[in-house]
Amino acid sequence: xxxxxxxxxxxxxxxxxxxxxxxxxxxxxxxxxxxxxxxxxxxxxxxxxxxxxxxxxxxxxxxxxxxxxxxxxxxxxxxxxxxxxxxxxxxxxxxxxxxxxxxxxxxxxxxxxxxxxxxxxxxxxxxxxxxxxxxxxxxxxxxxxxxxxxxxxxxxxxxxxxxxxxxxxxxxxxxxxxxxxxxxxxxxxxxxxxxxxxxxxxxxxxxxxxxxxxxxxxxxxxxxxxxxxxxxxxxxxxxxxxxxxxxxxxxxxxxxxxxxxxxxxxxxxxxxxxxxxxxxxxxxxxxxxxxxxxxxxxxxxxxxxxx
Numbered sequence: 001x002x003x004x005x006x007x008x009x010x011x012x013x014x015x016x017x018x019x020x021x022x023x024x025x026x027x028x029x030x031x032x033x034x035x036x037x038x039x040x041x042x043x044x045x046x047x048x049x050x051x052x053x054x055x056x057x058x059x060x061x062x063x064x065x066x067x068x069x070x071x072x073x074x075x076x077x078x079x080x081x082x083x084x085x086x087x088x089x090x091x092x093x094x095x096x097x098x099x100x101x102x103x104x105x106x107x108x109x110x111x112x113x114x115x116x117x118x119x120x121x122x123x124x125x126x127x128x129x130x131x132x133x134x135x136x137x138x139x140x141x142x143x144x145x146x147x148x149x150x151x152x153x154x155x156x157x158x159x160x161x162x163x164x165x166x167x168x169x170x171x172x173x174x175x176x177x178x179x180x181x182x183x184x185x186x187x188x189x190x191x192x193x194x195x196x197x198x199x200x201x202x203x204x205x206x207x208x209x210x211x212x213x214x215x216x217x218x219x220x221x222x223x224x225x226x227x228x229x230x231x232x233x234x235x236x237x238x239x240x241x242x243x244x245x246x247x248x249x250x251x252x253x254x255x256x257x258x259x260x261x262x263x264x265x266x267x268x269x270x271x272x273x274x275x276x277x278x279x280x281x282x283x284x285x286x287x288x289x290x291x292x293x294x295x296x297x298x299x300x301x302x303x304x305x306x307x
Contacts, residue, residue: 001061008056014041015048018058019192025060026192038062070099070125075111080280085149085272086142087116087128090282093138093259098126103135112143119150130154131164131227136247139166139264140282144272152272157227163268164224166232167284167307169217169261169291170241171251178209181235185228194248195230197238204228206235214295217244217255219307221265232262244291257287283307 006021018030018039025033031048033039040059041052052058078090091097091108098109109127112118118128121144128143130153144150156162186201188194205225212219218241222232233249236242242250246260255261268279284292284307296303 002064003059003061005057005059008041008052008054008058011051011054013048014039014046014050014052014058017052018060021058022060033060033062070113070127071105071110072114073106073110074114075106077108077111077115079115080140080282081278082116083271085145086153086269086278087112087145088267088278088280089141089143091133091138091141091264093136093285093287096135097132097141098129100125108141116145119144119147121147121150121154131157133264134230134233134260134262136245136259137166137262137264138285138288140267140280141264142267142269149272153269156269160225161270163266163279164227164264165266166222166224167211167263167265168220168222168232168236169244169255169288169295170220170236171217171244171254172241173213173215174210174218174220174241176210178207179239181206181208181239183235183238185231185234195228195234197234202226202228204231204235206232208236212292212296212299212301214299214301217295219292219295233260255291257291261288261291263288 008017014034015027015030018025019027034048037045038061041056079087080090081088096103096107099107112128120127122129130142130144130150133139133141142153144153182205183197184201185195185204186198188196203226207223208220210218210220233243233246237249243260243262244255245257263284266281271278289307292307293303
């Protein structure tokens with residue numbers, strides 16, 4: 001049983017108070033727990049919309065989570081490169097990188113474990129995972145097969161010596177040809193599912209350059225200097241050029257397609273054992289390429305040149 005208490009300091013709905021005071025519980029999870037009698041106010045069960053008095057004690061008693069069973073699964077992988085230390089995989093759009101509540105299986109990690117042993121540094125649920133990309137982002141990911149490789153790749157990320165460049169279709173036209181977004185990121189105080197620009201957030205830097213203009217949309221390349229959660233998506237929205245198709249940070253009226261048009265196109269790092277520089281490129285998926293061809297056609301640009 002997981003138990004915790006907090007004192008009410010502001011007048012608000014109980015489900016929101018719980019989500020605001022406990023980092024590991026979302027508002028929807030709080031609502032379900034309240035309805036199940038797992039959250040009480042001054043020892044009494046209440047409804048999610050109840051507004052406890054300031055000074056009241058909220059008690060949370062949640063059952064221990066059911067352990068996720070990390071099972072190797074024979075899922076096809078698009079492996080771009082592999083040696084004794086590292087696997088570089090081109091992740092398809094729609095695939096979750098590692099198991100988590102709501103996604104217990106059919107993840108990239110399940111597929112990788114069927115293919116090869118992975119490093120143990122990140123524990124049982126994220127073996128081998130040095131960095132992540134979102135479920136609905138496609139593209140290149142480096143995975144460590146042993147702890148030595150994991151430590152080396154992590155150190156390169158921390159030292160900002162590796163290359164991670166994405167290509168994205170974003171809303172709007174640009175006045176500039178390129179630029180740098182330097183804005184700290186943290187959890188949004190208004191919506192816990194989102195990241196936001198916050199004064200006390202972690203440093204986040206994205207460099208971008210415009211590749212093509214289509215009037216209402218643009219094709220851009222974004223190079224990460226840091227790798228925060230949702231970094232490119234939040235940064236591009238911050239400068240009023242949200243990623244097309246982004247369900248969290250973009251407008252509802254957008255390009256047709258499944259998920260955001262964001263692809264990790266280039267990846268570079270030093271091989272952990274030999275120190276050799278390795279660089280890889282992955283073409284955008286067909287739905288991305290189709291959208292670019294459509295936008296080029298509308299803008300009177302050559303349709304079939306490489307992206």
